[in-house]
Every structure is written in structure tokens, then in C-alpha cells.
Amino acid sequence: MSPPRSPGALTPTVLREVSSDLRLACMRISRRVRSESSDTLAPHQFSVLARLEKGALTPRALAELECVSPPSMTRTVSGLVDRGLVDRTDDPEDGRRVILSLTADGTRVLREIRRARDEWMAVRIRRLDPEDQAVLRRASVVLARVAAE
């Protein structure tokens, strides 16, 4: 029995080919963006800052979100506090807890890294001819959906 496939959908062979090409392209672009847009933060530091951007969190919550042990998070956060990118304050309602939040500098660093990364991509899309640009414009919507699932 062959798998169900709506009329007009990719054949199994083409599906395999497209999946492989697309997967490889995403991973290569991702690697090049990271290595060529001169990030000032290590990946785990960037990731923590991005979490805090959506709202203040405790070290424990951050550790769970980032799939890392509490002691590792203590260390990562300490580095960010030392650099003035994260603020650490005691929870007034529970003396055991600590509340972590982004500083203005943290917000600025995050924005600058994103700007540089987006620029890397924009430079390359600007070089394409209008037809290819249109293809990527439509693909960006579909890929964003795939990435978010």
C-alpha cells in the first residue's frame, strides 16, 4: 500500500529530494549566519537573553527552558550579569527566589546581533533576480510555519 497523497502533491522521490536539499540549505545558512555575522555572544548566552526578552524568569525556569542543569544556568547567568546584560534581583515575596531580567544593554546587544544576522541574509537576497526573490518571499511564510509547528 502506498501512502495517501493528495492530487498535485510531490511524488515520494521528489519529496525526498526537496526535503534533503532544503534541510541542508537551512543548516548551511544557519551555520554561516552564526559564523559570519560576528556575534559578540556565545549561542547559550544569546539564547538566555532571548528568553528574558519575553519576560523576567527565575534561574530554575530558565534552566528548564534551555534544557540545562541549574548550576550551568547559574554560571551562564553570572557571566551575563558581570557583563551588565542581565539584572539579578531578590524576589520580595519569596526569599529563596531570584528574578532575572534584561538590562537596557542586554536589549541593545540582542537587537544588534539580530540586525547583523538579518543583514547577512538581506545582502544575499538582494542579489537574486526578481523571480527568485518572489519564490523566497512565498517560501518564507511556509518555512516559518514549518519551523514553528
Place this chain on the structure above:
Amino acid sequence: MSPPRSPGALTPTVLREVSSDLRLACMRISRRVRSESSDTLAPHQFSVLARLEKGALTPRALAELECVSPPSMTRTVSGLVDRGLVDRTDDPEDGRRVILSLTADGTRVLREIRRARDEWMAVRIRRLDPEDQAVLRRASVVLARVAAE
């Protein structure tokens, strides 16, 4: 003066939006492929195996290609040799040199990792409607070109 832009090309505003969405989608997909396709190798190990797949290399050449110090490469290679994925033999023409190559097991591991990663992507593309699949089919060609530039 505004930048040169061929007729039909994306406006600066749309270009920024598409670049940002596409860049983020690529990075998210890349991260999820790495974390959800249960790789049996660390990224630096996979990378070394993929280099050796194209042909045997010396430790020094590998270190340069991977932008890593020779002692680090010694360590990485030792781990792969211990796992039976890489073969280390003396160069018969130059007693100082060592020649590293993939074993049959190394080839098999590499192929299995790629298969699992491609499958992650294929599962998600299969779920899309035919129109979105067609968009990604065309985009895969353009993105592969961008990634390879």
C-alpha cells in the same frame, strides 16, 4: 540616493521582512533538526566524518579545514578511532605523517544521521498542501544556491 533595484524586485521594506523571516526559519529548523533527530555524534565529530567522506586527510589538514588547533583535532580523531569510525595509518612516504580515513562503520553512521535528519524534514513537508509543497520545491533550489555562494 536609493540603492539600485531592478523592476519587480522586492521593496526595501519587504526585503527586510523576508530576510528576517527566512533567516529565523532556517535557524529554527536547523536547531530542531539537530536536537530532534537524535544524533549519535557531537557536531564537531560529524563534521570531521563528513570531511573524511570526501577523501583521506592528515590531522593537520583536518584541523585547518575545521578551524581548530592540531591538539584539539588529535583529541577529536582519537575519539572517532576508538569508536571504530575512523582509521589511522602511517604515511609510507613520510614518516612524520598520519593518514586518516573513514571506516565502513563511519560511512554507515554518517548515512544514518543524514537519513534521520532528512526524514525530520520530509515528515513536515508531506503534511503541507500541494501548493505550499510546490513553493518549497522551487525555494529549495534558490536556497541551496544562497547557502553555497
Place this chain on the structure above:
DNA sequence: TATTGTTATACTCTATAACTATA
């Protein structure tokens, strides 16, 4: 004397286990 590869040593990020302070 220059080059290849490895060993010695140190720094970072990760982890688990033990400890302190608070609920």
C-alpha cells in the same frame, strides 16, 4: 632547521552531588 603529530597544562562549559537559606 623546519614540519608533523602528540603530550602537558590550563580555561570554559557541561554535569551530579553536597550545601545554605527560606517556606
Place this chain on the structure above:
DNA sequence: TATAGTTATAGAGTATAACAATA
């Protein structure tokens, strides 16, 4: 007694400096 966070310690990965063997 349970929980939040940190400190103690150890295991990978990275690096630079020093060393052995060969050209």
C-alpha cells in the same frame, strides 16, 4: 521536610607551549 539557588568537583571540549620523530 521540600524547594531555590549556589558551591564543590569532575568530565568533555577548546587553546597554547613544549616535546619527539622525521625530512
